[in-house]
Amino acid sequence: MKEISELNLPEDIRYTKTHEWAKKIGKTIKVGLTDYAQNQLGDIVFVELPKIGESFSKGDEFGNVESVKAVSEIYMPVGGEVVAVNQELESTPELVNQNPYSEGWLIELKPTHPAEWDALLDKAAYLVELKG
Amino acid sequence: MKETPLHSWHIHNGAHMADFGGYHMPLWYPSGIKKEHLSVLHHAGIFDTSHMAVVLVDGQDSRDLLQECFSRDLDRCIGQNKKPISVNRCVYGVFLNEKGYVIDDAIIYQVSEQLFMIVINAGMGPTITAHLRDNMKKRNVMITDLTDQIAKIDIQGPASADILLKIMNEPKSLFANFPYFSFKGFFDNKIESSREVTLKNGTPLLLSRSGYTGEFGFEIFITPEHIEALWIDIMETGKKYQPLPCGLGARDSLRTGAVLPLSHQDIGHWPFLNTPWSFALPYDDQNRGLTKTFIGSKSLLKIKNPEWTYPFVGFNVRKVPAGKNTAVMDQNGQAIGSVLTCVTDMAIGRVDNRIVSINSPDKPEDFNPTGLSCGFVKVSKNLKPGTELTLKANSREIKVEITEDIRPHRTARKPMKEMLSIL
Numbered sequence: 351m352k353e354i355s356e357l358n359l360p361e362d363i364r365y366t367k368t369h370e371w372a373k374k375i376g377k378t379i380k381v382g383l384t385d386y387a388q389n390q391l392g393d394i395v396f397v398e399l400p401k402i403g404e405s406f407s408k409g410d411e412f413g414n415v416e417s418v419k420a421v422s423e424i425y426m427p428v429g430g431e432v433v434a435v436n437q438e439l440e441s442t443p444e445l446v447n448q449n450p451y452s453e454g455w456l457i458e459l460k461p462t463h464p465a466e467w468d469a470l471l472d473k474a475a476y477l478v479e480l481k482g
Numbered sequence: 483m484k485e486t487p488l489h490s491w492h493i494h495n496g497a498h499m500a501d502f503g504g505y506h507m508p509l510w511y512p513s514g515i516k517k518e519h520l521s522v523l524h525h526a527g528i529f530d531t532s533h534m535a536v537v538l539v540d541g542q543d544s545r546d547l548l549q550e551c552f553s554r555d556l557d558r559c560i561g562q563n564k565k566p567i568s569v570n571r572c573v574y575g576v577f578l579n580e581k582g583y584v585i586d587d588a589i590i591y592q593v594s595e596q597l598f599m600i601v602i603n604a605g606m607g608p609t610i611t612a613h614l615r616d617n618m619k620k621r622n623v624m625i626t627d628l629t630d631q632i633a634k635i636d637i638q639g640p641a642s643a644d645i646l647l648k649i650m651n652e653p654k655s656l657f658a659n660f661p662y663f664s665f666k667g668f669f670d671n672k673i674e675s676s677r678e679v680t681l682k683n684g685t686p687l688l689l690s691r692s693g694y695t696g697e698f699g700f701e702i703f704i705t706p707e708h709i710e711a712l713w714i715d716i717m718e719t720g721k722k723y724q725p726l727p728c729g730l731g732a733r734d735s736l737r738t739g740a741v742l743p744l745s746h747q748d749i750g751h752w753p754f755l756n757t758p759w760s761f762a763l764p765y766d767d768q769n770r771g772l773t774k775t776f777i778g779s780k781s782l783l784k785i786k787n788p789e790w791t792y793p794f795v796g797f798n799v800r801k802v803p804a805g806k807n808t809a810v811m812d813q814n815g816q817a818i819g820s821v822l823t824c825v826t827d828m829a830i831g832r833v834d835n836r837i838v839s840i841n842s843p844d845k846p847e848d849f850n851p852t853g854l855s856c857g858f859v860k861v862s863k864n865l866k867p868g869t870e871l872t873l874k875a876n877s878r879e880i881k882v883e884i885t886e887d888i889r890p891h892r893t894a895r896k897p898m899k900e901m902l903s904i905l
Contacts, residue, residue: 351496351497351498351499352496389498390498392498392509392510392514392515392731393510393514393515393516395516395799395826395828395852395853396799396800396801398800398878411877414878416799416800416801416826417515418515418516418519418731418735418825418826418828418853419509419515419731419734419735419825420801420803421801421802421803421875421878447514
């Protein structure tokens, strides 16, 4: 098990208490699972994602990830419309384990209220959350 | 939480740990469940199973006590011809309460004429000890709970014997005549047979041709002070065969694919009837009556409309959470039961709607399965193999079918000759 100090937690993204990350890219936001989440889940074997064009509010369940042992829901860090989903995960869901912040991203969305991103946890606040 | 003697090894080697049966156990190592699961099919995996409990029953009435408490008829339980249990043989069965509900499942080993060893699940030592004592009456028996006094490694997979060959004394005679569900030696050198089975450094152990994966392999019982050296020796001396440390995650997916129950999850506080494990009940040859009465048997025979437990297999990798919140729906959309276990067996896939394993001799050349969901359901109806069901949990539902078996072409029962080149 990775110690908290061993986790990869980039500075330039925001985090949720439910272990999603959100990265601002121009006017859209990319969303994925944190290194902590993928480490806790273990080998991911399936990722269910929404369709492009679907809209969700902040905190809504928008999909789920399955490890060999468990099924876990994933939640919207901010509300918005899905503008892209990571098609690669259909055939290679293990990308979420291997590169949770790059090739293992989940969806890209157009935020309804861009200010919701500012209210998410920064790295320091997420670390406090993890240390519980 | 309790720890096994290998606990610090697990921590130092990056294991993902969790509570299981009151013990802090590895769920998986950095290699991950998938690789661990596949290693047992391809070459070998090793599991720390020291959390399991051992109880000894000794004395001239030990067999008689077990006949009253255990579900197998010890006079007719070995092989196709149902021979009596004998020294160096072991059998799987269950302990039931008076209602016919499962207290725990167990493997019972006959060590000598009067000495039997019972292997049960984590934390169950005191419960089974008390249950036996409550029912011993005036019998001449001595019951000893060896919880935490015996350590255990399971080595499972086709290379298991080749690895043990390198670390055991006189391996040729050891591996000759070693059928499935037999064992040799003992971990305590007070017993004569312990001198027959020793590591190269002289440490005695009990080697049992059994396991919880459905694959060829052994369970090794040894005193705790020797287990870490043995664990490391298996990996170093057996390096050529790449034995991979495996956690409880891979153990769970492997045993499910092999249609083996997890006690307190697939069998438990409900009648032990209509399960895939009815061989553990002492049915007569006509499958009508029982050949002996034992604690719980009278109640079992009287139970009206008991539920049915079936293995199922999915059509892809997708799962649902097991438990009461997941409904089992029949083809009319009627809720008929609950999901006991639901995992992914990573070694199987469907080819022309047939289940194929990476070990199937007739698998397609380019076979690279992503795995199938599988597990057990408990339902109120008698269902035939092939019946399709929907498992429904919150926002998701998956289709599965009732099956007789899950992962085909398992190796557990293969003759030793096929598994070991020197014989």
